[in-house]
Amino acid sequence: MSRIGKKPVDIPAGVTVSVDKNNDVTVKGPKGELKQNIDRDIIVEINGNMVEFKRPTDQIRHRALHGLYRSLIDNMVKGVTVGFTKQLELVGVGYKASNAGNLLDLSLGYSHNIVVEIPKELKIATAQEKGKNPIITLESIDKQLLGAVSAKIRSLRKPEPYKGKGVKFVGEVLRRKAGKSAGK
Numbered sequence: 001m002s003r004i005g006k007k008p009v010d011i012p013a014g015v016t017v018s019v020d021k022n023n024d025v026t027v028k029g030p031k032g033e034l035k036q037n038i039d040r041d042i043i044v045e046i047n048g049n050m051v052e053f054k055r056p057t058d059q060i061r062h063r064a065l066h067g068l069y070r071s072l073i074d075n076m077v078k079g080v081t082v083g084f085t086k087q088l089e090l091v092g093v094g095y096k097a098s099n100a101g102n103l104l105d106l107s108l109g110y111s112h113n114i115v116v117e118i119p120k121e122l123k124i125a126t127a128q129e130k131g132k133n134p135i136i137t138l139e140s141i142d143k144q145l146l147g148a149v150s151a152k153i154r155s156l157r158k159p160e161p162y163k164g165k166g167v168k169f170v171g172e173v174l175r176r177k178a179g180k181s182a183g184k
């Protein structure tokens with residue numbers, strides 16, 4: 001059995017989890033509502049304040065889906081209770097970030113500014129303190145969407161390995177390379 005798939009998901013107070021006949025799981029909580037379609041082979045059971053997942057066989061496909069759907073539902077429960085946050089840091093001279101509503105305006109050293117439209121499910125905030133790198137903060141109840149949007153923003157100017165300039169996650173450790181002078 002999958003170690004992750006075997007663990008039941010605890011449902012905290014104030015959160016409701018429901019499964020309909022099409023195997024769609026709906027999680028409602030204080031921060032919002034999320035839905036996820038579960039493969040028809042995986043059985044979802046709600047017992048009191050626990051959600052349990054069972055698989056019919058030990059096929060590789062069923063074993064993979066067993067742990068996957070348990071993790072997805074666990075992330076949904078955490079999202080509607082606490083929420084998720086990601087922070088991106090712009091490292092480089094003249095790199096700037098500002099937002100107007102859900103439009104993110106980035107100046108990343110190119111000849112033009114890049115404007116990114118952030119989905120309405122995400123909350124965005126930009127901070128720019130003197131002497132520090134600009135920081136973009138993204139908040140959401142949907143962990144998958146948050147990760148996809150933050151990866152898209154990071155891909156606009158990935159950190160380079162020599163000076164570390166670019167868009168990186170706060171706390172991310174970059175692998176740095178020595179320059180030309182190190183070879184002598």
